[in-house]
Amino acid sequence: MEIWERSSIRFMLNAKLDELHGEGFEDFFHDVMCVLNPGFLNVRTAGRLGDQGADGLLLCGKKLYACYAPQTVVPSSIAGKFKTDLAKAIEKRGNEFKTFVFVHNDRRGIHPEVASLLATARDDHPELSFENFGRRHFYAEFCRMEKWQSRTSLARSPQNRWSSASYWKNWSRSWITSPNTGAPLRTCRPSPDLRSRRWNITGFPGMSAIA
Template identity: 50%
Template sequence: MQFEQRMYARLKFLGLMAELYETAFEDFFHRLMCARYPDFLDVRTHGRLGDQGADGLALHERKLYACYAPQTVDVVQVKQKLMSDLAKALEKRSGQFDTFVFVHNDRRGMHPRIATLLSETDAGHPDVKFEQMGTRRLWYECMRLDQEAAEEVLGCQIPIQPVIHGVGMDDLAPLLKHLRDQRVAADPLMPLPDVEPGKLDFNRLHGDARQDLVRGMRHSHLVDAFYEGGIRAVEHDEVAQGFRLYYEQVRQEWTEPEDVLWQLEMYVLGNGSQQPRVQRAAWVILAHFFERCDIFDAPPPGWAGSGVEVSA
């Protein structure tokens, strides 16, 4: 799909996440996972058997999925639901799974007390791995679908013509604001860091794109500071996964590195015009994930680059 189509799909996805609760959310989850994984079993409730603690099973990865999507999050009820599903799964489905995945519809991320609950549950059950699957991870699964499958899952046609303008990524909006504000207070005379040119050379990044990345690296430590600690660290990993997935898709469609960076810039900002300060903040984000190797490839051991110099 083109950038505009992906953004249209994301708007539809976010609209669904705002409307789907209880069984409707579970139905959406089943459609998505069945479209993504041939080995996924969409478990339904049956009479006195119930669902035996599982809303879905992944046969090959040996994962059991338990959905909880209330209209209003109540921590006490979430705890009761989680412990009930886990107890049923351990009793009724012993030997059928190694990982318990808690699937939820909280668009703001995981509640701190629920995150603590999952951590404590993980520590108390060393033989079982625990994961959570919220809005970000559900969207990343949608990103991997081809257009026909995405239309089936989202329940709408995705237009071919560009129709979306200036759609920023919601996950990155707080980070963009943080960088926009923090860069103002940064020392404008701070020297550019010493950048190892190998990866830049290996990925054929030269000219303006190269200089913009290197300048972004001057402030990339602000991204680490923003995501430092606790739940933010988990969010950092999820956002990085989104970058990796999108990069893999983009580079299949675009061969020139500068074009790939252009697509990644739109991933952060949307395809509408932005203020210069916001654009500079976006390049800090790109530089950060470039340094982490979430986007573009690291050169193999022993590879010798051209050593092209970049002026400040």
């Protein structure tokens, strides 16, 4: 994958993740993992059973995934849910996983208190491994995808402003190319008002080009 393609993916992925919380974020995570891993199980809730402490299971790696994407990060609330999910997973799925993966949507990274929480859980449960799965991990997974897979995953959510038909119709035109070689020089993206038919050039504030 070319560097300009990776830059475009990073921009669109961040735009999408900024808008996803709760069940919407969990659904997006399921979409990504199902594309990349045939052995991934997107666990749904089932009446009184709930999800038994798992938002997803990876059969081949014996990993259990738990998603945390509140609109407002409150460490004490996350700590309570984390402890509840971990206890439930150990009780109900003790033989099904060896690694507990904390999946989150924090743009800046994992909160210091949450990091300490994971370290404490590692010490309390030496038989288990604990991992973090955040935005950089999402980006790395998207870079592994084929182009049609990344496009499908990013466009699936109807509430995302970058998933509109107009955006994808114009996406292939959103590159400035060299007049000599035709190679892309800088990535561009549609402005929020697509009717203006103007493009904002990533990395050059205030500059634009007419489509």
